[in-house]
Amino acid sequence: MVTLACLALSLWQLGRRTERRTQNALAIAGRGRPLLDLRETNHGEDRRQRRVVAGGSYDYSAEIILRGHLLTGAPGVHVVTPLRLAGSDSAVLVNRGFVPAADGATPDFPVPIEAGTGPLRGLGVAVPSDGDGGSPVTGSRGTSWRRLDLAAMRARVPYPLLDVYLLAEPDTARRGWPRRIEPPPLSEGNHLSYALQWLGIGVAVIGFGLFFVLGIGRGAVQSGPPAPPPIPEAR
Numbered sequence: 001m002v003t004l005a006c007l008a009l010s011l012w013q014l015g016r017r018t019e020r021r022t023q024n025a026l027a028i029a030g031r032g033r034p035l036l037d038l039r040e041t042n043h044g045e046d047r048r049q050r051r052v053v054a055g056g057s058y059d060y061s062a063e064i065i066l067r068g069h070l071l072t073g074a075p076g077v078h079v080v081t082p083l084r085l086a087g088s089d090s091a092v093l094v095n096r097g098f099v100p101a102a103d104g105a106t107p108d109f110p111v112p113i114e115a116g117t118g119p120l121r122g123l124g125v126a127v128p129s130d131g132d133g134g135s136p137v138t139g140s141r142g143t144s145w146r147r148l149d150l151a152a153m154r155a156r157v158p159y160p161l162l163d164v165y166l167l168a169e170p171d172t173a174r175r176g177w178p179r180r181i182e183p184p185p186l187s188e189g190n191h192l193s194y195a196l197q198w199l200g201i202g203v204a205v206i207g208f209g210l211f212f213v214l215g216i217g218r219g220a221v222q223s224g225p226p227a228p229p230p231i232p233e234a235r
Contacts, residue, residue: 097178
């Protein structure tokens, strides 16, 4: 049973690796397509993993703090602000970047505002809907979220939100906070190594079992049945 469980886990990790490869291929293809303007309402295209551009005005009253992030080893938060799209009744969430936070949840200083009316360029990333509301936590200094959640974010604002957020691209000419962040790298993760580890554990279990069984059997053969007691000599 242990060996079968290890084999199942190994196959599951290989399946996850295949899924990651597929997602990476779609991301590479999407990022290679022409720039998509989010202010256009009649594109009807998949906006995920696309290079996008947007313009409008930020709604700082609905700003979102995502806790538990690091930048070069320092704890902090990501600041996400709705951008009311120019010429549209909709908005897009913009990840404006990283701000230091000693506790990993509350910025160390007031988050600076940006004059942004665009054009703002970045990567369109799907806003997940995991059903947990983004795991908000409210403390004495405000509320932070573990992640974005589409339903929860839409419930916070009185205007429509797109189903992607804009990860603002780094700008070498820009100084100060929030600090723009790079998109996560497209990699296969550690699924292959995990699959090999589970497979190795399964093989080791089989080997140990055979050694144990054969060892007992060999010991029984070598020892044989107990010798009968000696027959006393006749006097």
